[in-house]
Ligand SMILES: NC(=O)C1=CN([C@@H]2O[C@H](COP(=O)(O)OP(=O)(O)OC[C@H]3O[C@@H](n4cnc5c(N)ncnc54)[C@H](OP(=O)(O)O)[C@@H]3O)[C@@H](O)[C@H]2O)[C@@H](O)CC1
């Protein structure tokens with residue numbers, strides 16, 4: 088499990104650790120780690136041009152001391168002093184080692200640029216001249232190494248307001264910051280290298296966590312010798328309509344590949360015909376009425392993909408949500424519950440799987456605001472609606488009250504195509520039916536869906552059905568990662 092922390096949590100741990108160490112020791116550890124990564128990136132250090140972008144706080148101090156170390160190894164190090172003040176001891180150390188303060192534009196010609204403008208002490212959008220320097224670094228040919236977080240990224244949320252450094256590598260001190268795992272911050276952090284400065288024992292419970300393949304493998308249900316199709320978990324799927332038959336086919340496909348013992352599909356004529364034709368494995372019930380009375384027992388439901396939003400669909404949604412088993416609500420199901428929030432008031436667990444637009448209707452927030460602060464809005468929705476939220480998008484986030492939010496780190500931009508969400512719903516539903524909690528089912532499904540998308544795409548476009556087909560291979564991939 089990769090864990091990450093807010094700026095305040097990091098600061099608290101740093102204070103506790105600093106109290107036990109001589110002054111400046113932590114910054115020296117940070118600088119040593121940073122310089123080592125930079126030296127690796129440069130290959131040969133001697134004679135290479137390194138530019139330090141130095142802000143007024145300790146983030147600039149880290150950059151200056153790392154610059155000192157590189158200067159001692161023969162690099163030509165120049166510091167651009169951007170702040171109203173500068174870490175004095177750090178600057179002296181750099182100058183003593185042969186480094187210089189830059190006069191004029193040096194960023195463009197650098198082999199390596201160290202972004203020490205701001206770290207966890209930043210607030211709000213980058214001011215000038217920081218914002219201009221961030222843009223110069225982004226336009227330069229040299230590798231950009233961010234200290235702690237790329238400047239312009241809010242360390243606690245991943246939020247970016249205005250300009251931000253786009254790093255090739257981020258060397259983060261002591262522990263991951265939440266903003267390095269959540270877009271848009273994650274997208275500009277590049278490869279993240281964790282520099283151990285001894286913070287571990289002082290860290291509190293994490294703010295967010297990201298599952299690894301090993302974690303997912305450990306959580307996935309495995310059939311035992313005495314398993315039969317009923318004991319392995321039966322999933323009900325209420326999806327599809329005469330207009331949208333494909334959503335039903337894709338959700339059932341995701342569910343069948345997700346390891347459910349059996350999938351019961353219930354729907355209207357056209358999707359029933361399609362599901363029957365595509366998936367002889369599914370047990371299909373044609374619904375004359377919006378009722379699930381004759382569907383048979385299930386351990387969980389997927390409700391909503393392609394279901395439509397008419398009175399018939401509303402009635403079916405009400406019946407499904409009136410059961411006492413976990414329900415995953417997606418797509419049209421989300422539209423129905425946003426019109427009739429009372430439907431979500433039930434004792435059994437609910438997992439909702441919105442994208443930003445669907446979430447905006449559910450909690451009355453602006454879509455762009457949700458995209459900019461995904462974690463905050465997913466948490467808000469979980470608290471306000473009393474459900475588990477899987478917010479889809481550039482970084483998929485799983486939020487549930489009282490637990491650290493989970494951030495998904497797998498996936499490919501090729502997954503942004505019609506129908507992949509239906510596959511995800513089927514997969515997550517299958518995991519729910521097998522007994523995983525909403526929290527674990529959502530985070531494992533997001534992880535596997537991302538891996539399956541990568542395998543299916545392999546650098547080229549994919550169709551949603553390919554993702555469902557690739558789910559077993561994704562499960563084998565996480566099993567191999569765990570070995
Ligand atoms: N503590 C430790 O033990 C260790 C800490 N370490 C390192 O220290 C970093 C934290 O250092 P920090 O607390 O000094 O804050 P930091 O991120 O440098 O920025 C603060 C300065 O930025 C400025 N500023 C703020 N917002 C701004 C904006 N929008 N646009 C422009 N300027 C803005 C603000 O200036 P002011 O507003 O006062 O002019 C303020 O002075 C941390 O990320 C890690 O790298 C490591 O060495 C490990 C040990």
Ligand SMILES: [K+]
Pocket residue numbers: 146202203204205206233234235236237238
């Ligand atoms: K930085």
